[in-house]
Amino acid sequence: MGDKHRIRFEPVGIEIEADEEETVLDAAFRQGVMLMHGCKEGQCSSCKSFLLDGDQQMERYSTFALADYESEEGYVLLCRVHAYGDLSVELINYDEEMLLSGIPPRQVRTTVSAVEAQTHDIVRLALTVDPADELPYRTGQYVDIEVPGTGQWRSFSMAGLPGGRLEFLIKRYPGGLFSGLLDGTLTPGDPLTVKGPYGTCVMRDAPDRDLILLAGGAGMAPILAQLRGLAATGSTRRTRFYYGARTRRDLFALDEIAGLGDRLADFAFVPALSEDASEPYEQGLITEVVDRHEGDLSQADAYLCGPPPMCDAAFELLTGKGMPEERIFLDKFTTSADS
Numbered sequence: 001m002g003d004k005h006r007i008r009f010e011p012v013g014i015e016i017e018a019d020e021e022e023t024v025l026d027a028a029f030r031q032g033v034m035l036m037h038g039c040k041e042g043q044c045s046s047c048k049s050f051l052l053d054g055d056q057q058m059e060r061y062s063t064f065a066l067a068d069y070e071s072e073e074g075y076v077l078l079c080r081v082h083a084y085g086d087l088s089v090e091l092i093n094y095d096e097e098m099l100l101s102g103i104p105p106r107q108v109r110t111t112v113s114a115v116e117a118q119t120h121d122i123v124r125l126a127l128t129v130d131p132a133d134e135l136p137y138r139t140g141q142y143v144d145i146e147v148p149g150t151g152q153w154r155s156f157s158m159a160g161l162p163g164g165r166l167e168f169l170i171k172r173y174p175g176g177l178f179s180g181l182l183d184g185t186l187t188p189g190d191p192l193t194v195k196g197p198y199g200t201c202v203m204r205d206a207p208d209r210d211l212i213l214l215a216g217g218a219g220m221a222p223i224l225a226q227l228r229g230l231a232a233t234g235s236t237r238r239t240r241f242y243y244g245a246r247t248r249r250d251l252f253a254l255d256e257i258a259g260l261g262d263r264l265a266d267f268a269f270v271p272a273l274s275e276d277a278s279e280p281y282e283q284g285l286i287t288e289v290v291d292r293h294e295g296d297l298s299q300a301d302a303y304l305c306g307p308p309p310m311c312d313a314a315f316e317l318l319t320g321k322g323m324p325e326e327r328i329f330l331d332k333f334t335t336s337a338d339s
């Protein structure tokens with residue numbers, strides 16, 4: 001282990017200790033402080049903050065997440081920062097409700113209990129946590145799964161509610177280091193190591209605000225988890241779920257979504273097909289379809305997950321319709337290909 005330093009976060013006045021060998025984000029996780037974060041790999045910019053004072057160095061990151069002019073001005077990505085002295089950091093993005101309610105991540109052993117095709121390229125993977133371990137998490141969070149034999153990790157969001165098996169919806173990329181194993185290579189009984197929970201895309205308590213749920217592709221996973229959570233509590237919020245897919249054959253979980261919707265007071269599911277005019281579905285990019293359906297969104301919150309370009313376009317659309325930026329909760333599914 002290296003030297004330890006004090007990290008003070010403004011304007012909230014929270015202090016943690018960080019070892020030189022860990023990132024400030026990891027140090028915060030360890031101490032139960034839930035800073036805003038997304039990919040944890042310097043690709044998404046969710047943890048961007050301003051360094052007020054102190055000596056630090058950053059690991060490699062994408063200039064899409066932190067442009068050179070921003071780093072020259074003093075902005076940093078906390079998932080990349082190692083402290084080499086005491087630091088004072090101004091959080092740009094923080095959520096007081098989340099900050100001190102973090103569940104420190106842990107590493108657990110699991111066993112594959114199911115691998116089932118949902119569409120031609122989406123697979124449902126279920127893992128059972130070793131009975132000697134447990135992995136508490138909040139609905140909408142994700143974990144990192146170790147790719148067996150490689151020392152590499154990939155992030156996947158839980159589609160289910162906390163308490164049972166860990167359930168994931170994973171898009172298969174032929175040759176993908178982890179998702180490529182879902183071609184029949186991984187089978188029930190295989191061991192997998194999992195680390196988590198991570199992620200801040202968890203439901204905020206705001207009973208008077210409408211809800212926009214928005215997902216593309218495997219982004220279905222955490223959004224389906226949110227829908228399951230809302231149904232379990234009998235939410236009365238006006239809830240609209242927009243799902244972006246290319247064609248009819250990319251749609252799945254339709255019966256389950258309809259069943260969950262029946263338990264909500266005011267719910268509609270609107271799939272948007274970008275490359276297919278199949279009735280009764282709407283054609284167009286998900287942002288075009290949301291634009292057609294929604295007017296002023298200043299009294300709504302949004303949860304959105306999926307490919308980074310979709311998240312960026314949706315963020316712009318929603319803020320353009322009056323939704324406050326701090327009421328948009330998102331996880332961009334960045335990949336190693338984005339770095």
Ligand SMILES: Cc1cc2nc3c(=O)[nH]c(=O)nc-3n(C[C@H](O)[C@H](O)[C@H](O)COP(=O)(O)OP(=O)(O)OC[C@H]3O[C@@H](n4cnc5c(N)ncnc54)[C@H](O)[C@@H]3O)c2cc1C
Binds near residue numbers: 170
């Ligand atoms: C917070 C978070 C949550 C996530 N949750 C999920 C989830 O619930 N379900 C899910 O399926 N994924 C999710 N992801 C993405 C996931 O972590 C992996 O990046 C993805 O599965 C690809 O990993 P791989 O090892 O299969 O492919 P890699 O070996 O990393 O990639 C191999 C090649 O496949 C291609 N490729 C891989 N991904 C893409 C892509 N998205 N678009 C275009 N080409 C690509 C590229 O050519 C790439 O070079 C999440 C990511 C983050 C950051």
